[in-house]
Amino acid sequence: MSALLAVNQLSVAYGGIQAVRELNLTVASGEMVCLIGANGAGKTTTLKALSGLLAPRSGSVHFDGQPIARLPPHEIARRGLALVPEGRGMFPRMSVAENLMMGAYARNDRAAIARDLDQVYALLPRLTERRAQLAGLLSGGEQQMLALGRAMMARPRLLLLDEPSMGLAPLMVQAVFDIIRKIAADGVAVLLIEQNAHLALKTCSRGYVLENGVVAASGAAADLAADPAVRQAYLGE
C-alpha cells in the first residue's frame, strides 16, 4: 500500500542552521500519527515544510503519490492537506462564521459547503453560539476548536496539527482531543505534533520521536510509550 503522505530524506534549514535533517516519515490514509519531541526539536519546521510555508533544502514529499515539496502553500492546501498552525492562525478581525468560510475558500460546491458548515457547528456547539463573534475575542480553547473546524471546512484528507494542546487548561485539552478523534474517525488522516508526548502517544497509533532535527525513534505508539528511553526523556519518568 502506498502512503498518503511520504516524506523522504527531508532537510530544512534557516540560513545556515539545519533545523530538520534527512527526515523520513509516512502517514497512511486515515491513520493517526504523532511527531513528538522537545521544544526546538524541529517539529514546527517539519510541518511548515510539508505545507509549503518553508522550502525544503533537500528531500522529497509526496502526497497521494504526487510530489508537492516545491509547490506554494495554496496549491498544497488545495490538494487536501490542511495545516492548523502553531498559535491557531486565527483571522482575528473576522467573525467565527467567516473564519469557517475561509476554510472552504478553495471549494466551489456551495451545497456541500453548507452541509459541511452544519456538520462543523454540530461538532462544535460552542462555536454555534458565537458564530457572529470576532475570532480574536474567543478564548484559546474556542480558537483551537475554530481552527479545527475551519480546517474541516476544506475537506482535507490529511490534517497537520501543530501542538493543539498548547496553552489550554486540562479540561479544554480533553475537549480538543475528543474533537480530533472524531475527525479522525471520519477517515481523515492526522499528523499530530505535540510536546505532550503522553497524550499524543495515547491518541495516535504510530509515532516518531524528533531530537535536534533527527528522528531518534519511531514505531507503534504503544511500543514507543513502553520504550525506556522515550519514557525517560518524554514521559517524565
Next chain:
Amino acid sequence: MDIFLQQLINGLVLGSVYALVALGYTMVYGILELINFAHGEITMIGAMVALAVIGALTLAAPGAPGVLLLGAGLAVAIPVCVALGLVIERVAYRPLRHAPRLAPLITAIGVSIVLQNVAMMIWGKQYIPFPGILPQGRHEILGATVSDVQVAILVLAVIIMLMLILVVQKTRLGRAMRATAQSRQVASLMGVDVNRVIAATFAIGSALAAVAGVMVSAYYGLAHYYMGFLLGLKAFSAAVLGGIGNLGGAMLGGLLLGLIESFGAGYIGDLTGGFLGSNYQDVFAFFVLIAVLVFRPSGLLGARGAERA
C-alpha cells in the same frame, strides 16, 4: 451667498476625491504594510491619459457629446493605470517582499520619480487644460452654488466607495483580501493565492486612482505631470488621519481632509487677519498629518495595535 454651506460642499467634493486616492494607499498598506508612494503618480497618469484620449477624440470627432468623450477617456485611463499598478507591484515591490522595510519604500519613491519624468517627457512641463466638454451647469442651493461637475464627482465617488465596500465585505475576493491582510501565511494555508490577491489589490487601487485623477483634472480644469505628488501626499495624509490600513478610515479621512482644507482656505484670511490667503490651503494636509502622527498615530479609526494584542 452662504459661505459656510459653500465651503461644506466644496470640501465634500474635494474630500471624496481624496478618499478615492486614500483607499489605494490604505488597501496596499493593509496587506503589505508598504506605503506605495507611486500611487499619487498613478492618479496623474490617469488624468494625462484621459486628457490625451479626450483631446484626440475631439479632433477626430468634433461635436461628440462631452460625457461620451469623458467616458472614453476613463475607459482608456482605467486599464492603463491598472496595468501600471500591476507592473509596479510585480517589478518594484514583489522582489523586495522579504527585504528590510526601508528597501521597498525607497523603491516606491524611485518609481514615483520615474513616472513623473516619463510623464514630463511625453506630455511636457506645461499645464494641460481640461477641454470644455463637460456640462457647465450651476445650481443654487440655499445660497450656495454647486456645479454639474461637482455633483458628478460626489455622486460617482460615493457609488464607487459603496461598490468597494460591497466587494470587500461580500465577495470571495474581498474575503481573501481581508484574510491576507490579517495573516498572509494563514490565508495561503486556506488555499488563497496570496500573490494574486496582492495584485488584485493594486489593480483596484489603481483603478480608483485613475478615476480620481480624471476627477481632479476636471474639477480644477487642468492636469500637470507633477499633480500626482501633492494629491498623493494629501491622500496619504487622509489615509493616516483615518487610520492607515482601515478602509472606512480612508473614506472618513479623505472627507475630513477635504472639509478641513475647504474651511481652512475659506477662513484662513480671517484667522490671520489677512496675513495668509487661501493659497495656503495646501498646508492643512500637512498640519493634519503631523498632528495625527504626534497625537494619534493609529488614526481616527485605526485600532490595529490594540486589536492585535
